[in-house]
Amino acid sequence: MRTVYQHDRDKILHSKSFRRLKHKTQVFLSPEGDHYRTRLTHTLEVAQIARTVARALALNEDLTEAIALGHDLGHTPFGHAGERVLNELMSQGFHHVRQSLRVVDMVEKSGAGLNLTWEVRDGIIKHSKGGGPLQADDPQAMPATLEGHLVRRCDMIAYVNHDLDDAQRAGVIALDQVPREILDLLGKTHGRRIDRMVRDMIDESLAAGGAHICQSAEVEAAILALRDWLYTHVYQARRVREEFDKASRILRELYQYFLADENALICFGGRRTPGDSLEISVGDFIAGMTDRFALNLYGKLFLPQSWKIL
Helix, strand or coil, rough: CCCHHHHHHHHCCHHHHHHHHHEEECCCCCCCCCCEEEHHHHHHHHHHHHHHHHHHHCCHHHHHHHHHHCCCCCCCHHHHHHHHHHHHHHHCCCHHHHHHHHHHHHHHHHHHCCCCCHHHHHHHHHHCCCCCCCCCCCCCCCCCHHHHHHHHHHHHHHHHHHHHHHHHHHHCCHHHHCHHHHHHCCCCCHHHHHCCCCCCHHHHHHHHCCCCCCCHHHHHHHHHHHHHHHHEEEEEEEHHHHHHHHHHHHHHHHHHHHHHCCHHHCCCCCEEEECCHHHHHHHHHHHCCCCHHHHHHHHHHHCCCCCCCC
């Protein structure tokens, strides 16, 4: 018999929103190489790291995995470029964290939602740190479970490492550009950095008696320093910003098109959620798109099509 958290995990794994993550950007848009991360591979890496630590700390592995697999279901196409566009356009703003909870509560299964447990939903809505610290000053902003705390940290461990790896592969940065003090502490290879961060979390959390998920001050500071360095040298790199600007224009025009034509929204696969404004329904539709769906739809709506000559 499956536990309630195993049921939650399986509902997420079998959802359409989860499958679409494979065609959503992590950092690099439509990469030609086969080895760049997508939002799906990021999610799987977070789940693997989190489950490893959960087992070492004797936490609930199924709850941990369910939170990890569901934490990014609300991400837009084209990475954070899409999130920024919707946040600018929608009167109540947009954030992928809120959208992830909305997906599992109200969007999946044609509006019926996945009916997940409170603990999984809490872990999803409180997983993001933004540009802030791993441990928020406001206790209400932190997950209610240790498993939720764990996923919050493992999310950052995964993305600072694989974004650095992908940026090297893309030629955006070279490893010797990363501050030496960060690499000396965390490691000079992807595997060594992951191992250092994970072992440190396990050791420090056990030393705290299992009451907290924590890391040593020096490792946590190095992780945050690496995140901030990536923001400046990778996420804000000219090559990345140029592609994000193009993606932003695509999503902006699609949003405005469907906001002006409710029938078109329904025709192309969107749906109206009872009680919600057209703006919210359009936001759901745009946020749920994959990169390639958005590109193809933009081409169909706004670019000349070749005529078929019989």
